[in-house]
Amino acid sequence: MNETEQKTTHFGYKTVAENDKASMVADVFHSVAAKYDVMNDLMSFGVHRLWKRQTIASSGVRKGHHVLDLAGGTGDLTAKFSQLVGETGQVVLGDINSSMLKVGREKLHNLGLVGNIDYVQMNAEMLPFPDNSFDVITIAFGLRNVTDKDKALRSMYRILKPGGRLLVLEFSKPEHEVLSKAYDFYSFNLLPTMGKLVANDSESYKYLAESIRMHPDQDTLKAMMEDAGFEQTTYQNLTGGIVALHRGFKY
Amino acid sequence: MALEKTAKSNNGAMTPEFFMLPNFVLSLIERVLNQALSLDPQLPQKLSAVKHQRLVVEVRDWQQSIQLVYSAEQLHLYSAQSNENADCMISADIGTLLALKNPAMLTQLIRQDKLDLQGDLNIAQTYSNAFSGIDIDWPEQFSKYIGDTPAQQLYLHLKKLKQNGSKTNTKISTMLTSLCQDELAITIHPLELEQFKKTNRELKGKVAAVEQRINALLNSFSSPKPL
Numbered sequence: 001m002n003e004t005e006q007k008t009t010h011f012g013y014k015t016v017a018e019n020d021k022a023s024m025v026a027d028v029f030h031s032v033a034a035k036y037d038v039m040n041d042l043m044s045f046g047v048h049r050l051w052k053r054q055t056i057a058s059s060g061v062r063k064g065h066h067v068l069d070l071a072g073g074t075g076d077l078t079a080k081f082s083q084l085v086g087e088t089g090q091v092v093l094g095d096i097n098s099s100m101l102k103v104g105r106e107k108l109h110n111l112g113l114v115g116n117i118d119y120v121q122m123n124a125e126m127l128p129f130p131d132n133s134f135d136v137i138t139i140a141f142g143l144r145n146v147t148d149k150d151k152a153l154r155s156m157y158r159i160l161k162p163g164g165r166l167l168v169l170e171f172s173k174p175e176h177e178v179l180s181k182a183y184d185f186y187s188f189n190l191l192p193t194m195g196k197l198v199a200n201d202s203e204s205y206k207y208l209a210e211s212i213r214m215h216p217d218q219d220t221l222k223a224m225m226e227d228a229g230f231e232q233t234t235y236q237n238l239t240g241g242i243v244a245l246h247r248g249f250k251y
Numbered sequence: 252m253a254l255e256k257t258a259k260s261n262n263g264a265m266t267p268e269f270f271m272l273p274n275f276v277l278s279l280i281e282r283v284l285n286q287a288l289s290l291d292p293q294l295p296q297k298l299s300a301v302k303h304q305r306l307v308v309e310v311r312d313w314q315q316s317i318q319l320v321y322s323a324e325q326l327h328l329y330s331a332q333s334n335e336n337a338d339c340m341i342s343a344d345i346g347t348l349l350a351l352k353n354p355a356m357l358t359q360l361i362r363q364d365k366l367d368l369q370g371d372l373n374i375a376q377t378y379s380n381a382f383s384g385i386d387i388d389w390p391e392q393f394s395k396y397i398g399d400t401p402a403q404q405l406y407l408h409l410k411k412l413k414q415n416g417s418k419t420n421t422k423i424s425t426m427l428t429s430l431c432q433d434e435l436a437i438t439i440h441p442l443e444l445e446q447f448k449k450t451n452r453e454l455k456g457k458v459a460a461v462e463q464r465i466n467a468l469l470n471s472f473s474s475p476k477p478l
Contacts, residue, residue: 050271053278057329062334063303063322083323085305240269 009147012210021147023125026097027193028204029073033099035199036074037107042194043205048075048141054168054236055138056080058247064088065135070124070156071095071142075104081136082113093136094122096144096240102214124152140169144215150157166230168221171212172244173238179240187212218244273315273330281328290387295324297381300373307337312344319378339370354379364386 009019016024029036041046061067063086069078072093081091091122093108095139098121099118105119117142122128124139124146137156146152156166174180195205216224218235221244230248237244289296298321306319309331316331331337341348343366350356352378360366366376389409393402439447 047271050274050278053274053329054271056316057274058332060332062320062336079329083325084303084327085329086322154272238272 010211010214011205012214018059018147022088022096026208029097030099033074033097034101036100036103039195039199039205042198043191047239049213051169051238051245052076052080052140054238055140055167055245056084058236058245059136059138059167061085061167064135066136066161068090068127068129068137068159069115070122070127070139071145072136072138073097073100073104073142075108075142077138078104078117079108079111081138082108082117085116087116087124090116090118091119092118092126092129092236094120094127096121096123100203107197125155127155127159131158132161133159135161135164136167137164138167138169140167141171143168143170143221144211149216150228153225153230157229162247162251164248165249166225168225168246170221170244171215172241174218175237175241176228179242183242218246221246276332277317277328281326284326284328287385287387288324290392291385293384293386294381297384298326298377301377301438304338304371304374305336306329306374306378307340308348309340309342310345310348311342340368341375341441342367351375351379352383354383403407 008015009250010016010020010125011021011024044051046231053111054193059067059081061081061084063084065085066089066159067081067085069075069081072078072095075093078091078093085091093101095102095104101119108114110116111136111157120128121134122143125148139156143149143152153166161165188206192202192206196202199205218237218241222233222235227244228251231251233246233247233248235244258387298406301321305319308315309316318329318331318337320327328437330453340415343360347360347365350360357368357372357376357379361368390399390402392405393405397405
């Protein structure tokens with residue numbers, strides 16, 4: 001056995017070779033891209049919009065800022081950032097998946113948002129930007145799909161300007177046992193069924209539920225951010241900890 | 252930090268934060284304000300002076316801070332995490348904030364210590380001026396759906412209804428005020444009672460005199476006359 005074959009990671013509850021995870025995640029998102037927004041609204045009962053609003057409120061974005069919306073998917077955050085940074089600012093919508101970028105670009109063009117948005121297909125572990133390039137980096141519901149999260153966080157830290165901030169919006173661990181049980185039932189029974197009915201793809205939504213459980217909890221992710229170099233790292237539980245918003249600064 | 256503070260407050264049971272209610276309400280208000288922006292063509296022009304500038308409004312009695320930014324022809328409302336990036340910060344209770352509909356009240360309210368203002372006063376005045384002077388051409392808006400004549404009639408009816416409502420409201424308010432403030436004549440005045448008693452006593456005396464006279468007469472008729 002060579003060394004490459006020995007390195008493994010999680011893909012939901014499965015253990016897969018590290019090199020295979022990116023393409024497996026890509027397959028999931030190629031499959032769901034077209035119905036991504038509809039499914040987000042259905043699965044979260046529209047609450048994902050409020051979680052994203054909270055992210056924007058915490059971002060401190062203002063005119064002239066350079067913002068990277070990593071794993072930006074269909075561009076919900078980019079749409080707002082584009083309006084807030086104005087003509088003198090710039091927003092980069094980055095995603096590893098070309099299908100998601102395509103859907104995002106089309107959606108933002110239809111909203112009339114052009115001029116200060118760039119679309120870049122990129123891997124969060126090796127961000128193709130010079131050091132100290134961005135005032136704000138956000139990654140919403142993307143970090144859990146990244147193969148090497150520590151490497152990705154270090155990469156984000158590198159391209160963030162001193163004084164800049166990283167916001168990680170991600171599913172996390174519910175604070176209460178009762179909520180946790182109800183959430184498990186919903187995730188493993190109802191979600192795949194909804195995925196089957198709406199997007200004709202139950203496997204991708206089964207992966208979604210599993211990948212959430214395998215993602216580090218609030219305190220572990222906070223520690224990972226601190227290890228990557230972020231300071232004043234804090235998190236805010238949203239909807240009882242179903243989602244957590246982590247924030248860290250680079251000084 | 253605000254982020255930590257909220258994290259701790261979420262540790263309780265199902266609070267409004269659990270359901271993201273403040274964010275939900277703000278998103279609704281944002282939608283209404285943007286609708287108003289699209290209906291009043293003068294409003295974007297009035298707000299252009301404060302484009303990209305942040306106004307943070309702290310509503311004391313709700314313990315909420317809201318940040319307002321006007322950019323890309325849209326208003327953006329978010330819960331404010333801190334006041335550090337605000338170009339202008341207003342702190343007041345909801346009654347005082349509603350009084351700001353009249354922009355002339357701004358300096359008066361500051362003098363009365365009902366309102367704290369930090370930063371650029373012009374930003375607050377511009378927002379106050381813009382929203383107090385919203386002028387939507389309602390007949391024009393209605394006419395898109397029901398045609399010109401019905402739209403005009405509907406508008407006049409609604410206007411009349413509003414005026415009547417306002418009159419009724421004033422009337423009820425005046426009546427309630429007078430009911431609460433004025434002394435009600437539930438019992439007669441003590442002087443009237445005294446007068447009544449006096450008249451009653453006189454009447455009683457006269458009745459007694461008449462009774463005595465009648466008795467005397469009856470007695471004189473009933474006793475046999477001497478032959």
